[in-house]
Amino acid sequence: MGKLVILVFLGWFATVGTGxxxxxxxxxxxxxxxxxGRCPDQNDSILSITPDAVxxxxxxxxxxxxxxxxxxMSRLHAQLILNDAKQHPLPMVFxxxxxxxxxIVGVYGTPACRxxxxxxxxxxx
Numbered sequence: 535m536g537k538l539v540i541l542v543f544l545g546w547f548a549t550v551g552t553g554x555x556x557x558x559x560x561x562x563x564x565x566x567x568x569x570x571g572r573c574p575d576q577n578d579s580i581l582s583i584t585p586d587a588v589x590x591x592x593x594x595x596x597x598x599x600x601x602x603x604x605x606x607m608s609r610l611h612a613q614l615i616l617n618d619a620k621q622h623p624l625p626m627v628f629x630x631x632x633x634x635x636x637x638i639v640g641v642y643g644t645p646a647c648r649x650x651x652x653x654x655x656x657x658x659x
Contacts, residue, residue: 556607558583562638563656566592566649573647581610581630581638581653588612590628592642599628607632610640 562581566573574593582589583603590599590612601612610630615623630640630653638653 556632558603558607558610558632558638559585561656562653564638564651564653566642566651568647568649570648571644571646573642573644573649575649578656579642579651579653580656581628581640583607583610588628590642592626592628597626599626601628610638 560583562583563578564581565578566575568575574595577594579593580589580591582591586602588601588603588610590601591597592599597614597616599612599614601610603610608631610628612628614626616626618624624645626642626644628640628642630638630651633639636655640651640653642649642651
């Protein structure tokens with residue numbers, strides 16, 4: 535029995551090592567935890583993933599950061615750059631990665647906010 539467990543583990547490890555993409559498609563939900571500044575941490579944030587696109591709505595708001603996942607879904611990046619009243623750029627960035635089965639961890643940052651987040655599969659509706 536012990537050998538079977540080892541063989542299954544080695545098979546899983548070999549599959550992961552070959553770069554097969556994880557199936558992260560769908561909606562992920564979590565609440566921002568502010569580390570610095572004022573962040574939209576009163577409501578859940580929503581991360582939507584397809585094989586070709588990543589969308590992150592901080593605090594479930596109207597602003598949506600967009601991007602693309604890395605080739606094997608090991609890195610998720612989304613951003614939105616707006617201009618303030620003086621036409622200075624206001625970047626908003628989300629960076630995340632899968633951690634374990636069924637969890638994505640990441641950071642969200644703007645000039646006025648830095649937060650971390652843990653997201654789990656959820657219903658965005």
